[in-house]
Amino acid sequence: MGNRLTKIYTRTGDGGSTGLADGSRVPKDHPRIEVLGCLDELNSIIGLILVQAEPDPPPQLARIQNRLFDLGAELATPGAERTQSEDVAYLEAALDGYNADLPPLREFILPGGGSAATFCHLARALCRRTERRLVALNRAEPLNPETLRYINRLSDLLFVLARVLARRDGGSEVFWQPGAPA
Secondary structure, eight states: OOOOOSSSOOSTTTTSEEEOTTSOEEETTSHHHHHHHHHHHHHHHHHHHHHHTTTSOOTHHHHHHHHHHHHHHHHTSTTOOOOOHHHHHHHHHHHHHHHHTSOOOOSOEESOSSHHHHHHHHHHHHHHHHHHHHHHHHHHSOOOHHHHHHHHHHHHHHHHHHHHHHHHTTOOOEEOOTTOOO
């Protein structure tokens, strides 16, 4: 790994720009930086899920946190491609495994069902926002298609994990009741 930060502030971003891994600088509101911020938020929420799901958090989440950092490194280096089809296949295998034990969905589910499940719902929503930002960036600067697939699959996995954790933690899924009184 390259140089580690020994000093947290550099003053180089005080004018509203930030450096990418290739040495170029972009405005802090550049779509690429927006995606990196979304990934940071998503990774933080996944950290909360890990804590809330103790003592037995879903084992995939630690690997996903590391992959999100890899994805951030990919996006911080224009033209880099670190996300592979195997990464997407890993998420799909986890999805298939968890989903096999769940009853079929017949209703829409609202966020809730316990702390860890609720954080999974929040992570899914942040993942969807990350995906929207990736799509916008991809329109301007073509990205690795596997990156887009990975984030799409990750939001699916977070939804399924919310269902699993709601049941595991003694809670239950909260179903949408159309027209329910306020």
